[in-house]
Amino acid sequence: MTNLLLASASPRRRQLLALLHLPFEVAVANVVEVPRTDETPAELVIRLCRAKAHAIVTHFDVIVIACDTVVALDGEILGKPRDATEAISMLRRLCGRCHTVYSGVTLLEPATGRALTNVIGTRVAMRAYTDAEIAAYVASGDPLDKAGAYAVQHPGFHPVVALQGCYANVVGLPLCYLTCCLRAWGVEPPCDVHAACQSHTGHNCTIYPPVDCDMLSPQACIPVGTCFCVENPPKSAGGRVVTDK
Numbered sequence: 001m002t003n004l005l006l007a008s009a010s011p012r013r014r015q016l017l018a019l020l021h022l023p024f025e026v027a028v029a030n031v032v033e034v035p036r037t038d039e040t041p042a043e044l045v046i047r048l049c050r051a052k053a054h055a056i057v058t059h060f061d062v063i064v065i066a067c068d069t070v071v072a073l074d075g076e077i078l079g080k081p082r083d084a085t086e087a088i089s090m091l092r093r094l095c096g097r098c099h100t101v102y103s104g105v106t107l108l109e110p111a112t113g114r115a116l117t118n119v120i121g122t123r124v125a126m127r128a129y130t131d132a133e134i135a136a137y138v139a140s141g142d143p144l145d146k147a148g149a150y151a152v153q154h155p156g157f158h159p160v161v162a163l164q165g166c167y168a169n170v171v172g173l174p175l176c177y178l179t180c181c182l183r184a185w186g187v188e189p190p191c192d193v194h195a196a197c198q199s200h201t202g203h204n205c206t207i208y209p210p211v212d213c214d215m216l217s218p219q220a221c222i223p224v225g226t227c228f229c230v231e232n233p234p235k236s237a238g239g240r241v242v243t244d245k
Contacts, residue, residue: 002187007052007066010145012153016173017065019196020182020189029055029066033079041072042119045104050117053108063187064108069172071148073099078148087138087149094148094159096128101148101170107181116181120174122165124152129159153201167203176208 004024006017017024029052035044045068053066071078073093081087101124106117137157143149150159152170160170168175179193194208 003062005062005064007056012171013173021191027056035077041070041077041102045102049104049106053106057110060111066106069103069147081149084138087143090149091134094126098125103169120169120177122169125162127161
């Protein structure tokens with residue numbers, strides 16, 4: 001059985017990947033997560049997830065999985081807040097508004113150099129929470145390691161009222177899309193991924209079963225809520241997408 005190597009320190013990504021019932025190890029990729037000038041959200045997550053995948057290659061008998069997630073509000077990238085003050089500012093800006101969560105996911109096979117990258121977008125609507133709720137949530141420390149300064153699954157804050165697309169993507173790892181990528185490389189999870197994801201998140205998935213490996217066509221130009229492949233990428237509203245080599 002193929003071993004997987006997850007390039008992430010995120011406990012949420014580890015929990016989601018464990019749902020596939022495939023053996024995996026974890027290594028932390030030390031990559032500077034700073035946007036470049038004029039870099040779009042899609043371009044940023046592509047660059048960072050690819051950099052993370054290449055940064056942790058220590059042996060060749062694995063498939064590396066790397067992911068990067070950002071929040072985009074009116075085209076502006078919101079990463080992880082630097083401190084509580086910035087977390088409060090981000091949450092106030094997001095309050096009562098819609099934004100998009102972008103994740104880039106890279107698979108890398110060090111033995112052959114083969115790589116595959118996908119970008120997934122989920123549209124998210126936030127509720128009109130109060131300043132007091134923001135203060136209490138930020139005081140908990142939970143927002144400080146999360147893009148956009150919030151966790152969709154937080155049991156006390158509950159910031160999201162609706163979303164279009166993949167719920168697991170907003171948590172940090174778009175599981176159905178990752179499964180499609182693995183299947184494209186001949187790796188089949190020994191479980192019902194859809195059922196496992198719904199049970200874990202408590203969210204009624206609306207994108208499965210339409211998500212399948214046929215969606216990884218290089219000719220696909222997929223709207224927010226689905227994904228597009230960048231082995232031979234399209235142009236998209238999310239920006240120019242570069243090809244893995």
